Amino acid sequence: xxxxxxxxxxxxxxxxxxxxxxxxxxxxxxxxxxxxxxxxxxxxxxxxxxxxxxxxxxxxxxxxxxxxxxxxxxxxxxxxxxxxxxxxxxxxxxxxxxxxxxxxxxxxxxxxxxxxxxxxxxxxxxxxxxxxxxxxxxxxxxxxxxxxxxxxxxxxxxxxxxxxxxxxxxxxxxxxxxxxxxxxxxxxxxxxxxxxxxxxxxxxxxxxxxxxxxxxxxxxxxxxxxxxxxxxxxxxxxxxxxxxxxxxxxxxx
Amino acid sequence: xxxxxxxxxxxxxxxxxxxxxxxxxxxxxxxxxxxxxxxxxxxxxxxxxxxxxxxxxxxxxxxxxxxxxxxxxxxxxxxxxxxxxxxxxxxxxxxxxxxxxxxxxxxxxxxxxxxxxxxxxxxxxxxxxxxxxxxxxxxxxxxxxxxxxxxxxxxxxxxxxxxxxxxxxxxxxxxxxxxxxxxxxxxxxxxxxxxxxxxxxxxxxxxxxxxxxxxxxxxxxxxxxxxxxxxxxxxxxxxxxxxxxxxxxxxxxxxxxxxxxxxxxxxxxxxxxxxxxxxxxxxxxxxxxxxxxxxxxxxxxxxxxxxx
Numbered sequence: 413x414x415x416x417x418x419x420x421x422x423x424x425x426x427x428x429x430x431x432x433x434x435x436x437x438x439x440x441x442x443x444x445x446x447x448x449x450x451x452x453x454x455x456x457x458x459x460x461x462x463x464x465x466x467x468x469x470x471x472x473x474x475x476x477x478x479x480x481x482x483x484x485x486x487x488x489x490x491x492x493x494x495x496x497x498x499x500x501x502x503x504x505x506x507x508x509x510x511x512x513x514x515x516x517x518x519x520x521x522x523x524x525x526x527x528x529x530x531x532x533x534x535x536x537x538x539x540x541x542x543x544x545x546x547x548x549x550x551x552x553x554x555x556x557x558x559x560x561x562x563x564x565x566x567x568x569x570x571x572x573x574x575x576x577x578x579x580x581x582x583x584x585x586x587x588x589x590x591x592x593x594x595x596x597x598x599x600x601x602x603x604x605x606x607x608x609x610x611x612x613x614x615x616x617x618x619x620x621x622x623x624x625x626x627x628x629x630x631x632x633x634x635x636x637x638x639x640x641x642x643x644x645x646x647x648x649x650x651x652x653x654x655x656x657x658x659x660x661x662x663x664x665x
Numbered sequence: 666x667x668x669x670x671x672x673x674x675x676x677x678x679x680x681x682x683x684x685x686x687x688x689x690x691x692x693x694x695x696x697x698x699x700x701x702x703x704x705x706x707x708x709x710x711x712x713x714x715x716x717x718x719x720x721x722x723x724x725x726x727x728x729x730x731x732x733x734x735x736x737x738x739x740x741x742x743x744x745x746x747x748x749x750x751x752x753x754x755x756x757x758x759x760x761x762x763x764x765x766x767x768x769x770x771x772x773x774x775x776x777x778x779x780x781x782x783x784x785x786x787x788x789x790x791x792x793x794x795x796x797x798x799x800x801x802x803x804x805x806x807x808x809x810x811x812x813x814x815x816x817x818x819x820x821x822x823x824x825x826x827x828x829x830x831x832x833x834x835x836x837x838x839x840x841x842x843x844x845x846x847x848x849x850x851x852x853x854x855x856x857x858x859x860x861x862x863x864x865x866x867x868x869x870x871x872x873x874x875x876x877x878x879x880x881x882x883x884x885x886x887x888x889x890x891x892x893x894x895x896x897x898x899x900x901x902x903x904x905x906x907x908x909x910x911x912x913x914x915x916x917x918x919x920x921x922x923x924x925x926x927x928x929x930x931x932x933x934x935x936x937x938x939x940x941x942x943x944x945x946x947x948x949x950x951x952x953x954x955x956x957x958x959x960x961x962x963x964x965x966x967x968x969x970x971x972x973x
Contacts, residue, residue: 425908428927429793438797449909506765507774532908535792536777538765541735545769550839551735553762570843574903575758577854578847582734585839594902594910630774632802634787639798642934645955647946651968654940654958662938662955664860664917665884665973 413523413560413586415458415467418513419451419487421480422533435635447483450528452490453592456599457558458526459491466560467524469493473516475509475627477501481615488610489602495615500627506534508620508627510542515623517547522587524569529554529591540591550584556595560586666695666785669723669745671738671754671763672713674703679712682755684819687716689812690753691820692782696720699826700745702730702738710828719826727834732842733759737835739766744833746771746807750785756811764811773805780816794908794931815914855906858887860917861933863906864899865891867922867943867962871899876963877921879970889913891920891929907932922962925950942966 423429424446432439447455461467472487473496474480484495498512517525530537544551552558552571556579559570569584574593602610620627648654658665668690673680683699690697699713702725710724723745729737742763746752752767754760756778768775780798781789787802788810855861862877862884874888881888889906890899906913908931918936923929925941925948933939934953941954944961951957958965 423793425928426926429796431797438793505774507769507772510769533793535794536765536775537761538768538775538777541762541765542769542775544735545739545766551762551766553735554758573758575845576856578845580732580845581843583841583843594905598902630803630805631776632804634800634802636792636797636799639791639795639934642939642953644952645939645957647951647957647959651958651960651965651972654956655969655972657956658917658938658940662917664938 413467414469414471414520415461416517416520416522416525417454417458417470417472417487417492418525418527418539419455419472419474419483420448420528420531421445421474421476421483422448422531425449425532431636431638435637437633437636445479447486448528448531450530450592452599453594453596454526454528455487455490455492456597457592460597462491471496471520471522473498473513475500475504475512484615485610486602488613489607490600492613494613497615497617498620498623499617500620502627503629504627505629505631506536506538506542507630508625509539510546511625512620512623512627513539513543514546515625517543524587525589527589527591529593540589544589547589549587549589551589551591552582552584553591554593555590556593558590558596666693666750667748668693668695668697668751668753669742669749670697670699671742671752671760672699672701672709673755673757673759674701674709677705677708679709681819682757682814683713684716684822685814685817686753686755686812687718687820688817689779689782690751691718692817693751693785695750698723700725700742702733702741704728704731714826714828715822715824716826717820717822717824719824722826722828723831724828725831725833729835729837732845733763734837734840734842735762735766736840737837738763739770740835741831741833742767743770745831749807751808751810753810753812755814760811764809768809771807771809773807773809774803775809775811776801776803777811778813779810780813794912795935796931852881853885853887855887855889855904855911855913858913858915860884860886861889861906861913861915861936862886862919862921863889863891863923863933864894864921865923866893866897868894868899874900876966880966880973883970883973884917891923891926893926920950920954921966923950924948925953
């Protein structure tokens with residue numbers, strides 16, 4: 413089974429982001445970028461499926477600027493076989509990304525598509541679900557465990573999902589779209605020889621127009637502001653004083 | 666304007682979050698209908714009809730909608746969406762699962778997890794794990810929106826809306842419910858708890874998290890952890906609070922042995938009251954804590970448990 417994995421280049425999760433002085437957006441000048449953590453989990457799951465003999469080929473894809481090829485190379489170093497970069501400098505929203513991915517699904521005909529459940533920049537949590545709608549495929553979102561059972565037309569994907577308050581298991585026909593949650597796996601680090609080998613793996617570069625997809629934004633970003641500043645409070649001298657403050661001042665006990 | 670709100674329910678009970686989503690709908694303004702989809706929904710429909718400000722409760726009562734699986738539920742909402750200018754749901758795992766699918770079926774954007782309504786087409790929402798608030802305007806003819814329930818006060822329950830059946834039955838041969846395992850713990854879940862107590866690398870090992878349990882029992886608190894504690898193997902990943910874990914905003918958050926890495930603070934800084942217990946008085950967590958106690962947690966925790 414061919415597996416398509418989508419990855420996104422985002423701000424490294426350790427970076428403290430700042431809003432631009434003119435409040436037009438966040439300031440990403442000279443900020444460390446990395447693969448979105450949930451996408452790392454998606455790549456890892458695809459690699460594990462290949463190691464288990466379930467996946468035959470892993471195709472990593474991204475939609476974004478030229479620099480996003482760095483994240484595709486990371487995916488290749490981790491075990492993807494080839495990559496597709498759909499290059500654009502537009503601020504691509506989830507719907508635009510999903511439309512690009514839907515075209516790639518049509519071309520590549522994967523048995524399974526794995527995406528991160530959300531990117532830690534826009535925090536939208538939409539692309540996988542939208543891709544499922546556009547391709548008419550079933551979706552297993554927020555997955556903490558996936559397994560394939562059966563053969564041929566009887567093949568089904570069991571997905572255990574992280575839902576509010578617990579876990580839900582559903583069964584999907586294939587092909588299917590899966591989005592990853594934190595507990596699905598713990599991603600490995602790329603080894604140096606694999607990073608070298610990744611440089612030689614094939615990477616196909618396309619434009620959204622090549623796919624006949626319009627990725628321009630539908631939403632206007634009017635402003636971006638820092639959240640209400642949280643003021644530091646006071647130090648208390650003892651456990652007794654802490655309990656007193658929580659009871660009588662904060663009134664939360 | 667006319668707004669459709671997807672009701673959330675579990676085990677035949679309307680979830681409290683729905684009243685908060687209706688409050689967001691009222692701020693947008695216009696007629697508000699509630700869609701109750703599921704199986705054996707009479708009780709949920711009656712509860713929804715009592716919510717203030719509702720015109721109609723539309724009930725799609727059919728086995729295909731049991732457990733609100735994304736494929737049939739999104740097809741149902743998309744089929745009804747022509748009657749509305751806005752479709753709203755809570756930013757719960759149900760709303761997040763279903764609504765983007767609806768938006769794509771209608772070829773519109775979705776606006777995720779709004780925390781404020783500026784006007785009928787302009788909304789504020791957190792980005793970068795709440796480190797910035799974006800205000801976005803939608804030009805789409807249909808606005809599909811998930812709502813952070815904690816950002817809107819619930820409407821009252823003095824209404825008496827009419828209840829109407831919806832005949833549309835979505836075909837679904839693609840997905841099937843297998844089972845559900847909801848946390849058996851007596852403790853509340855992290856995302857919904859009124860009090861959260863979290864441990865960090867300063868806890869030293871997983872065994873020491875027991876020191877938090879007695880306090881959690883007394884306060885009815887959920888127990889969380891920093892990423893550092895998870896990475897060190899002290900506790901499982903599902904306890905992680907932070908940008909790559911759960912985002913929480915309880916009334917009281919106690920951070921114990923947590924230094925306050927950016928990625929942890931992103932997950933808890935909207936808590937109403939923050940308490941930090943750390944032996945390092947320079948720890949960044951004290952910069953956001955309302956009450957800081959510089960102390961050895963191995964002495965402070967047993968004392969706190971005894972005196973609560």
